[in-house]
Amino acid sequence: MILVQRARMISFQHAKVTGLLKLGRNMAHGLRTNKTLAIGLFMILMIGLVALVGPLLVDPDDARIGAYPARLKPSAEHWMGTQQQGRDLLTVTMLAIPNSLKVGLIAGSVGLGIGIVFGLSAGYFGGRLDTIIKLASDTLIILPGIAILVLVAVSIRTMTVEMMALVVASFAWMYPTRTIRAQTLTLRERGYVQVAKMNGMTGIGIVVREIMPNLLPYIAAGFVGAVSGAMLATVGLEALGLGPQNQFTLGMEIYWARFYGAILRGMWWWWMPPVIIIGLVFVALLITSMGMDQIVNSRLRRST
């Protein structure tokens, strides 16, 4: 009996390993055929690499007030110049990129997490729970997110990167909830879900093991959307001066540049790099989500 079980487990694990290999091969094939997704992911990878390696290559002391003479133009010594308070802008930018990405990633993950839980439970269990979740997401999606977020951010005394992420996440869960709920509604009626139900699987078991794996493309697409939305809100709040005051982020860099009149004084080397980097991040996310859309839509076409 035990032997049989062990044999089964081994074969199960074997199946898992070959499954993973197959998944990897499928992904490689997918990336080769789906150029859009490949380009988007490559851009994100590059930006992520800069965020990871960049802070190691610079000395945080160079970003202190008065580290260097103020308002230096870009030169061989200061590749991106210095700002009003004598901070070296290359150092500041390198320290700001990971912080900005962190806000987007945390907010996007939290938003998506809430979206998965709400979307799955509303779509699968239905009833009163569904009514409440649907009503809540429908109402909050209409309200101007940035306005409500301003109200929250104004009330918080000292803003940090992590706090910022949580504030923004509170308005990042509605879209994922909607799409996941809609997909769950259609998956619920599938044959294999019915079979699982007849086999006596519990509701939560079915949702986690039968429905969720089939939603992976939507979850991935939802994640990109949530991160992009969260970063848009973050950059907006930071432009209003509501971001973390004592930490470097790209949005706050734009805010400070404006605060010290860098734009009208012609200090383009202060405000332009953060604008370009933020622009690149948004374009990378857009291209990635377009690539994912192709996958999701081809699945839709096949399933109908």
Next chain:
Amino acid sequence: MTSGYLLRRLGMLFLLIFVAVTINFMIPRLMPGDPVESALNQLVATGGGSVGDVQEIAEAYRERLGLNQPIWRQYLNYWGNIFTLELGTSLQFFPAEVSRIIWSALPWTLGLVGVTTILSFGFGIIMGALMAWPGSPRFLKSIVPGFLVVAAIPYFMIGLVLIFLFVLTYRIFPSGGGFTFGGNLGYNWETVWSILRHATLPALSIMLASIGTWALSMRGLLISTLGEDYITLAEARGLRPRRIFLWYGVRNSMLPQLTALAILLGHAISGAVLVEVIFSYPGLGFKLFEAIHGKDYFVVQGIVLFLAVSIAVAMFLMDLLYPLIDPRIRYQSR
């Protein structure tokens, strides 16, 4: 129009307003500390004399907000104040009423958002149609990626680039504000010219960012419309291609675009708020920015509430209009 549809939409509107007001009431009270006290302390620390008698103002607020009353009583009072349009007074410019501040800033925002939305909607539809039209020149089709890239970037960042180009480098437009400072506003051409010149760059940055979205969705809709059977039938009947394209294709693809208008409205307003900040344009967004900076709590609260409620009302009105414009939209849907 069925009464059930009307009732459902009306219920949604009331729910939205209820949520907006409740959030506005709750958030300051959930936060630790007394917003009035901290705001006033901050003002004293930074501004000093211009604030007036701090103690008196704080007392007046405590009294008016009834902060010593039970919470449900405060909530009811809050509703009462909203119905009488009493949103409090500014701390920064002390006796000024919040509702008056909103009222004076509203025309600027309404003008900016209204005009840019109509213009970018119109241009976007024309461009989208041209992109789907088989006979249009190739360069039109090749600008699609360019617009996609621009559409991905936040509105206000495009504004920064425009300032750099047209204010600093070429010195064509003024850097900010709503009209020439010191000039007297009157009903004359000079005033109109000044207002237009100041509005050009903010409007341009909103339009550049949103035309692409409209054009692309128009193109998509038009391409799928051109695949419909009635287009084939029209071709078989021997109608002129131009007539088929404009009257059978474009006209039918425009209606779903109108539906998208509602979804993008909130987005447009959030974007416009930030564009106003960048250009110091004297609308609601800039007032909000000033209020955030001056820790002018009641002005922030008032503008946020106003934005939320006006979007809810606009959504409601559009929901009522759609079935009249496009009979294909069923009342029962959603």
